Amino acid sequence: MNEQAWQNFINAVRPKLSATTKLTEREVLAPKTTMRVGGPARVYAEPAGETDLQVLLATAHARGLPVLMLGRGSNLLVPDSGVDGLVLNFAHPDWxxxxxxxxxxxxxxxxxxxxxxxxxxxxxxxxxxxxxxxxxxxxxxxxxxxxxxxxxxxxxxxxxxxxxxxxxxxxxxxxxxxxxxxxxxxxxxxxxxxxxxxxxxxxxxxxDIRRQIDVYQKKRLESQPREPSAGCIFKNPPNCSAGKLIDECGLKGERVGDAEVSPVHANFIVNRGAATCADIIALIRRVRARVKGARGVDLEPEVLLFGQNWKDLL
Ligand SMILES: Cc1cc2nc3c(=O)[nH]c(=O)nc-3n(C[C@H](O)[C@H](O)[C@H](O)COP(=O)(O)OP(=O)(O)OC[C@H]3O[C@@H](n4cnc5c(N)ncnc54)[C@H](O)[C@@H]3O)c2cc1C
Known part of the structure; x- marks a missing residue:
């Protein structure tokens, strides 16, 4: 979108929003995701309630500006170049x-x-x-x-x-x-x-409920890595485990830069410190190609690419 369109949007909404709604430009998104990669949101807002959300959505829609919803960022990869859109987040206590x-x-x-x-x-x-x-x-x-x-x-x-x-x-x-x-x-x-x-x-x-939660927590601790990740990278194909397929192709520990197929759980890619979104995408491509070559299965990402479509990249 052109710069002027975003400036006009900000000028149009700001006077209508309550003082407790956060509205910023070029807010870096990496710290708001569990994978900890990615660039800024062109415009970022934490609406203080439904009325302010309605103002932001209706105004963006009327001007043809893209809107993206960010939750806790635990199933997302934010591109290194960021997102040319309005990113909304429900960090305000009202939500x-x-x-x-x-x-x-x-x-x-x-x-x-x-x-x-x-x-x-x-x-x-x-x-x-x-x-x-x-x-x-x-x-x-x-x-x-x-x-x-x-x-x-x-x-x-x-x-x-x-x-x-x-x-x-x-x-x-x-x-x-x-x-x-x-x-x-x-x-x-x-x-x-x-x-x-x-x-x-x-x-x-x-x-009794706590005891059941403890059982689940123990299972997770034993089977999932501790490093930053976005959870499972691929969906499980029908009647099959994506993690098992990746493991059987010998891909645990495979790396591109600081992005690594977790040695603990093969369907997790972890950020060893300074991974970029591009590193992770390159690793996803490599894993898909190896699994396709060895087992004939097309793995479909479960993790979402914020503001973009996997089909344009894979
Ligand atoms: C360590 C780890 C373990 C995980 N374990 C599991 C697991 O066991 N099972 C599982 O299913 N997932 C798991 N995940 C993945 C992830 O937690 C889930 O997919 C979760 O539902 C994503 O929620 P989020 O709030 O982080 O959403 P985000 O990742 O921020 O967003 C995910 C999608 O939801 C959309 N969205 C967010 N909020 C809203 C909203 N209010 N309205 C409409 N759309 C919205 C976003 O636009 C995006 O399309 C795990 C992730 C990690 C890092």
């Missing part, structure tokens, strides 16, 4: 609510960390959220990705999602009306999740 309703449901704001969701549900004796512990995500990112672990999926606990379209209209969707699948939620590909009403499957003693 981090956990509210127990009189009908037993929980309102979870899209900016709430899954760790806090699990902790607060456990304290309240609510069963069903244990599998989410250890996924370093926000509720919004977990809804968009239908994050899953230990045999459970985010949408297992969803009753209703509240979202805003890119034109700034609010919608409420029941779970049954939504199209969800493995790491996929159709309705959130082009919309922003504001939060969701979640349902617990049962009530139990806090200590």
């Amino acid at each position: 981090q609510k956990f509210e127990l309703q009189s009908d037993g449901r929980i309102w979870a704001g899209a900016g709430l960390r899954l760790k806090n969701l699990c902790g607060l549900a456990t304290k309240a004796g609510l069963v069903g959220f244990e599998f989410l512990e250890g996924i370093p995500a926000s509720v919004g990112g977990a809804l968009r990705m239908n994050a899953g672990a230990m045999g459970g999926w985010m949408f297992d606990v969803v009753d209703e999602v509240h979202l805003m379209t890119l034109t700034g209209e609010k919608r409420v969707l029941k779970r049954a009306a939504m199209h969800v699948d493995y790491r996929y939620c159709g309705e959130l590909r082009e919309a922003v999740a504001l939060g969701a009403f979640l349902r617990s499957s049962a009530q139990a003693d806090t200590q």
Whole structure:
């Protein structure tokens, strides 16, 4: 986009936003992701609530400016050149609510960390959220990705999602009306999740729930690397584990610069310190080529390339 278009956008929205909405230019995104790579966002905003979000979305839409939603950045690679768009993030406390309703449901704001969701549900004796512990995500990112672990999926606990379209209209969707699948939620590909009403499957003693969480935590600690990563790089092909395929091709420890196929878990690429996004993409290409050559399988990235499409690069 041209410079003038961004300046005009900033001049148009700034007077309409509340004082607590953060609006910056060229905010570096690497520290806001778990992989810790990538350049700046042309414009970056942390809206203080729905009204300010609506102003930002509607104005960007009317001017044809691209908008990208950043959760906790745990499933993203930000290109080294950054993102020529408006990047929105729900760091403001207004998005981090956990509210127990009189009908037993929980309102979870899209900016709430899954760790806090699990902790607060456990304290309240609510069963069903244990599998989410250890996924370093926000509720919004977990809804968009239908994050899953230990045999459970985010949408297992969803009753209703509240979202805003890119034109700034609010919608409420029941779970049954939504199209969800493995790491996929159709309705959130082009919309922003504001939060969701979640349902617990049962009530139990806090200590019993904690014991189950401890089992899951131990499993993760034993099977996942500690270095910065973006979780699993590739989706599991049908009836097959991507990590096992990569391991069987002898790729554990393979490196491009400081990007390395984790020796602990072959479906994780870790940042050994100074990796760039370009290093990681080069390593992804190499892993795909080796697996395709040896086993005939096309691995599809699970991790997203922020503001770009894998099909243009792989
Ligand atoms: C150590 C580690 C372990 C992991 N383990 C797991 C695991 O067990 N299971 C699993 O499924 N994933 C796992 N992941 C990957 C990641 O945590 C999930 O994909 C998670 O759902 C991403 O959430 P996020 O908030 O970080 O979203 P981001 O990575 O910031 O964004 C992911 C996508 O969601 C979109 N998005 C974010 N917020 C919203 C919103 N409010 N509305 C609409 N779209 C939004 C973004 O635009 C982007 O398209 C792991 C990652 C790491 C680093």
